[in-house]
Amino acid sequence: MDWLKELIKTYLPLISDNLLIQSALIFLVAALLSAVAKLVLSRLHTHGAGRTQNLIDDKLFGLLRKPVSLTILLLGAYLAVARSQLITQQLPLLESILLTIAIFYWVHFVVKFSRFLLHHLSRDDAKFKIVQRHTLPLFDNLAIIIFYGAGIYFIFVAWDIDVSAWVASAGILGLALSFAAKDTLANLFAGVFIMADSPYKIGDYIVLDSGERGMVTHIGIRSTRILTRSDVEITIPNAIMGNTKVINETAGPHSKYRIRIPIGVAYGSDITLVRQTLLKAAAQTNGVEASPEARVRFRTFGDSALNFELLCWVAEPVLRGKVTDILNENVYNLFNENNIQIPFPQRDVHLYQR
Numbered sequence: 001m002d003w004l005k006e007l008i009k010t011y012l013p014l015i016s017d018n019l020l021i022q023s024a025l026i027f028l029v030a031a032l033l034s035a036v037a038k039l040v041l042s043r044l045h046t047h048g049a050g051r052t053q054n055l056i057d058d059k060l061f062g063l064l065r066k067p068v069s070l071t072i073l074l075l076g077a078y079l080a081v082a083r084s085q086l087i088t089q090q091l092p093l094l095e096s097i098l099l100t101i102a103i104f105y106w107v108h109f110v111v112k113f114s115r116f117l118l119h120h121l122s123r124d125d126a127k128f129k130i131v132q133r134h135t136l137p138l139f140d141n142l143a144i145i146i147f148y149g150a151g152i153y154f155i156f157v158a159w160d161i162d163v164s165a166w167v168a169s170a171g172i173l174g175l176a177l178s179f180a181a182k183d184t185l186a187n188l189f190a191g192v193f194i195m196a197d198s199p200y201k202i203g204d205y206i207v208l209d210s211g212e213r214g215m216v217t218h219i220g221i222r223s224t225r226i227l228t229r230s231d232v233e234i235t236i237p238n239a240i241m242g243n244t245k246v247i248n249e250t251a252g253p254h255s256k257y258r259i260r261i262p263i264g265v266a267y268g269s270d271i272t273l274v275r276q277t278l279l280k281a282a283a284q285t286n287g288v289e290a291s292p293e294a295r296v297r298f299r300t301f302g303d304s305a306l307n308f309e310l311l312c313w314v315a316e317p318v319l320r321g322k323v324t325d326i327l328n329e330n331v332y333n334l335f336n337e338n339n340i341q342i343p344f345p346q347r348d349v350h351l352y353q354r
Contacts (some may be wrong), residue, residue, distance in 0.1 A: 008083060023084040030076015038069040059116050067105040074098045099158035107151035114143040132195060138221050183239065184222070190242035191221040200248050205257075205317040207247040208236075215318070229321065249317040256289060257317040259324055263331060264305030266341035271298065271306070277338050278310045281330040287323040289313040305343045 012022040045061035078098050082091055118139050121131045131139060156163045200206050200216050206226065207213045212234055214226035223235050249257055265274050275296045282294035294312035301307070310331070314323045335342060 004079060008079060012083070019084050023080040026083055027076050027080040030073055030079070034069040034072040034076070037072055038065050041065045041068060055120060056117065060113060063109050063113050067102075067109045070105055071102050074102050096159045100155050103151055103154050103158065107147055111144060111147050114147065115140055118143065183237075186239040187222045187237050190238035191219070191223075194219065194224070194238055194242060199246055200251065204251060205249040207249065209244045212236075229318070255316050256292075256313045257320055258311060258313050259320050259327075261310040261312075261324065261327055261331065262299075262307065263310065264302055264307050264343060265335075266343045267306060269306065269340055273338060274306075274308060274340060277334045277340060278308065278331065281327060281334050282310060282312045285312075285323060285327045285330050287314055287319055287326065289315060304345050 008022070008026065012025065015025065016022060041061050041064050045058060045065070075098075078095060081087065081094060087094065118131055118136060122133050122136050153163060200219075202216050202219060204216050205214065206216060212226065212228065214228035214234065216224065217227045217233065218225040221238075223237050224241050225233055225235050227233050261278075263278070278296045279294055282288050288294060289312070292313055294310065297309045297311065299307045299309050310327070312327070314320060332342075
């Protein structure tokens with residue numbers, strides 16, 4: 001600002017020696033520049049940004065009009081008053097007031113634009129995995145706290161208020177709160193990392209180390225909720241979810257799930273007939289997917305049986321129990337029709353008398 005004062009002091013006396021006339025000229029030039037800046041930004045908002053598909057520049061130019069034009073006008077008013085030398089002693093007070101007004105409008109602009117930007121980014125979940133619809137309130141509140149906090153700091157600086165003691169007190173308070181709410185903070189950070197890494201999403205079927213299995217119904221900042229097949233909702237803190245092994249049954253190239261039906265047949269059975277019967281049972285079962293096709297594997301020679309395994313696919317993991325039930329029934333009935341024996345363990349007990 002000093003260079004502006006030197007520029008005014010050098011060239012304005014060439015126009016007039018009257019300080020009041022010089023002050024009026026400064027304010028008129030500032031008002032003119034303010035109107036020109038507002039007009040230019042309006043043109044950019046209406047014609048320039050409208051030609052692009054990106055909505056960010058539209059919003060940016062639209063929001064910039066008021067703070068830019070007001071800042072130029074406030075700067076002109078300060079320079080005009082300073083040049084007039086009418087209130088030399090009150091000039092620092094006037095400077096603080098004008099700076100406070102400018103800071104308020106610029107903070108308001110930054111908050112509005114950041115909120116618009118966050119809402120815009122949340123619409124593309126694939127590209128921006130952290131900023132999503134359910135995390136939007138968190139980032140909105142963080143933006144408000146950060147930017148309004150910075151605004152308050154700059155207002156203190158504008159009024160020559162020493163904020164070092166305030167910052168030190170805030171640091172001590174923050175340290176105390178971090179120890180008191182360490183579990184909450186752990187859940188908070190784990191929730192952010194889960195959203196960024198996306199090991200699972202809403203609608204996925206997951207299995208935890210502890211054995212819980214169900215569909216993810218909610219991923220929040222503090223916890224994750226899953227709905228089990230018994231229609232029981234389990235709420236698990238994100239700190240636990242972030243430190244446990246999670247099996248996502250629907251995270252592959254498709255949502256299909258393979259079920260396995262182990263079956264043992266008696267020694268001496270026709271292996272070819274067993275394979276054909278198992279495949280026929282799969283083909284006759286509603287819910288078994290045609291692609292990938294079902295297959296049969298001869299696994300082991302057991303103590304009492306030849307152990308086979310029928311492998312087939314269902315459309316989604318939630319159908320596993322229902323289709324397995326029907327498939328077991330069909331296998332059993334077809335084995336009876338084809339006289340295929342399902343053995344059971346037998347033991348010979350020999351009693352010795354002494």
